[in-house]
Amino acid sequence: MPNRIVMKLVLMLSLCVLLSGVSSAQADMSIPEPSLRGNFVQGGMVIGRTTPGATVEFNGDTIQVGRHGDFVFGIGRDDEGPVQLRVRYANGQVWEESFPIESRKFDIQRVDGLPQQTVTPDPEVQRQIRANNEEVWHARQVRSERTDFTTQFIWPAEGRITGVYGSQRILNGQPRAPHWGLDIAAPTGSPVYAPADGIVTLTHPDMVLSGGTLIVDHGHGVFSTFIHLHAIHVEVGQEVKQGELIAEIGATGRATGPHLDWRINWGQVRVDPQLLVPPRD
Ligand SMILES: [Zn+2]
Incomplete structure (x- = not known):
């Protein structure tokens, strides 16, 4: 009976559509x-x-x-x-x-035999570091309606890349916090430009670890943080435009030499600035 075969086919086809609809919403083109x-x-x-x-x-x-x-x-x-x-x-x-998330291999360096003093700072310095961290944490709790993050970011400085996101040092067997920034080495006083539009949410002339520190809000919890700055040319609450001079590179805080350390956060999640800018060199 050809009619029964047709009916069976229709039934099977509708079952297939039903099943694929259950397993993946993508199959439903509507x-x-x-x-x-x-x-x-x-x-x-x-x-x-x-x-x-x-x-x-x-x-x-x-x-x-x-x-x-x-x-x-x-x-x-x-x-x-x-x-x-x-x-x-x-x-x-x-x-x-x-x-799925593509995994990466980050550079891990082990340094042993360091004098204990360089590994554990004294209590007063630790207290200051905590206070600094708290101030930074609060600055990144802001959730503004800005959507500057949708534009293509540009490099905030010229110079050689001397540090990358995700690398980590293990000192005397103790793993330190990973390095979150993209380090760009350049002489003290070299310009730092806003990598995207935004509004300034924190400036600090000299934090213990990060020295001259500047945070710019690009909206929805996306922040640029610039540290070790020699000078800051903007104020909290000021709107900045992409490419605008906002600061000068320095070696303030714990820095071995003048460089810009640029970090990007989504809320408290650290992401890699280098993935946001066009390839260079
Ligand atoms: Zn750095």
Whole structure:
């Protein structure tokens, strides 16, 4: 009976559609996908855009969505993934996907036989360091509506790269905090330019470890931090434009020589600045 065969085929096909719809929301073409750019890699930052009014969840947490649908999230140095992304549209539709995270090999250096004094600072210095860290932590708790993070970042300084994100030293067997910045060596007084538009949220002339410290908010919890500065030319609350002179390179705080140490955070998550700027050299 040809009719029964046709019926069977129709049934099988609809079952296939049903099953694929269950296993992956992507198979249902009627649910719009957000656009995503950036790197699903350790230290990466991903910038997305969805329909205005949609809500976005990153690993189950609701993240900020701008009024044009812009959002951003960062991937930590030691995150192994996969990360889960979910978009809930105003009409009740839900898009979700899981993304594997590309792992990286970071440079680890072991230094043994150091005098104990250089490893453990005295209590008063430790107290100052804690106070400095707290001030910086608070500056990065701001969640502004700015969406400067959607623009292409530019290099904030000229010079040789002498340090990279994620590297770590193990002193006398004790692992130190990884190096979070991109180090650019240049003479004291060399200009530092804003890598993107933003608003200044912290300036400090001389923190114990980081010396002259400047934080610029690029929106949605994305911050640039510049440390070891010789001079700072902007004030808290001031808006800066990409390419504007904001500071001068120095060797203040714990620095072995004049260089800019540029860090990028998404909230308290450290990401790799070098992944945000065009390749150089
Ligand atoms: Zn550095």
